[in-house]
Amino acid sequence: MSRVIAIAGAKGSPGCSFLAVALARRLAEGQVSTLLLDADAEGGGVAALLDLGPADASNANSADEPAIEVDQNLSFAEIGNASAEVFNGLQWLSDARARHQAVIVDLGHSTGSLQRQLSAAADWLLWVVVPDRSGLQRADAALASGALGAASAGLIFNRVRRGCLEGAEAALASRHQLPILGRFAEDRQVAARLTRGLPVHRVWSLRRPLRELAKSIHPDAGAAVLAWR
Numbered sequence: 617m618s619r620v621i622a623i624a625g626a627k628g629s630p631g632c633s634f635l636a637v638a639l640a641r642r643l644a645e646g647q648v649s650t651l652l653l654d655a656d657a658e659g660g661g662v663a664a665l666l667d668l669g670p671a672d673a674s675n676a677n678s679a680d681e682p683a684i685e686v687d688q689n690l691s692f693a694e695i696g697n698a699s700a701e702v703f704n705g706l707q708w709l710s711d712a713r714a715r716h717q718a719v720i721v722d723l724g725h726s727t728g729s730l731q732r733q734l735s736a737a738a739d740w741l742l743w744v745v746v747p748d749r750s751g752l753q754r755a756d757a758a759l760a761s762g763a764l765g766a767a768s769a770g771l772i773f774n775r776v777r778r779g780c781l782e783g784a785e786a787a788l789a790s791r792h793q794l795p796i797l798g799r800f801a802e803d804r805q806v807a808a809r810l811t812r813g814l815p816v817h818r819v820w821s822l823r824r825p826l827r828e829l830a831k832s833i834h835p836d837a838g839a840a841v842l843a844w845r
């Protein structure tokens with residue numbers, strides 16, 4: 617069973633790339649064969665978060681061009697800016713589905729035709745939102761615009777800290793009729809590990825929310841995550 621999971625946010629770097637990398641690593645570690653695609657029109661920098669040099673990053677221009685192996689069960693590809701007009705996202709995703717159990721797509725926060733195409737073909741669209749005043753306002757506007765859609769969608773609150781607007785999280789969810797699929801705390805270790813290109817999914821505060829998220833969005837994650845403690 618293959619699942620395509622697209623990740624998007626409104627402006628302001630809510631943590632799309634962070635979530636894409638953490639979720640992809642988590643699934644891969646749970647023996648789910650996973651492909652991570654950086655499709656951020658402004659350059660998501662996922663390669664850097666995986667500690668891959670720019671020269672290593674494969675250009676996903678053509679469906680025949682293989683993604684690069686990052687780790688056991690984890691491959692990575694990116695769509696360069698220049699190739700966005702000629703890239704056939706639907707074809708690419710259908711090839712990717714045939715080869716991988718999970719395809720995680722980092723759409724970033726700038727919506728063009730490619731991002732719309734990829735999200736329309738996704739099983740899940742995860743909106744990453746920082747639950748402070750500007751993060752919630754931006755997310756509200758992005759969601760109301762209806763620019764992106766997928767078979768199912770949900771909200772992920774990231775960088776949650778004390779004093780965040782808790783009632784507002786529920787208000788956003790009910791206003792847009794979206795389930796809340798995860799809450800990730802603001803954690804200094806996350807930023808420290810990300811900037812050094814170190815795997816981030818094992819940071820203690822992320823374990824439970826990542827496990828719960830993986831179970832909600834991927835049927836194969838159910839058995840595998842039993843081993844994750």
Ligand SMILES: Nc1ncnc2c1ncn2[C@@H]1O[C@H](COP(=O)(O)OP(=O)(O)O)[C@@H](O)[C@H]1O
Binds near residue numbers: 634635800803
């Ligand atoms: N839960 C978190 N705790 C602490 N820092 C975080 C967290 N999530 C993201 N960050 C930091 O926020 C910044 C933006 O994250 P990133 O994933 O690159 O955002 P986006 O892809 O949405 O632009 C990065 O410096 C990252 O280290």
Ligand SMILES: [Mg+2]
Binds near residue numbers: 634
């Ligand atoms: Mg990014």
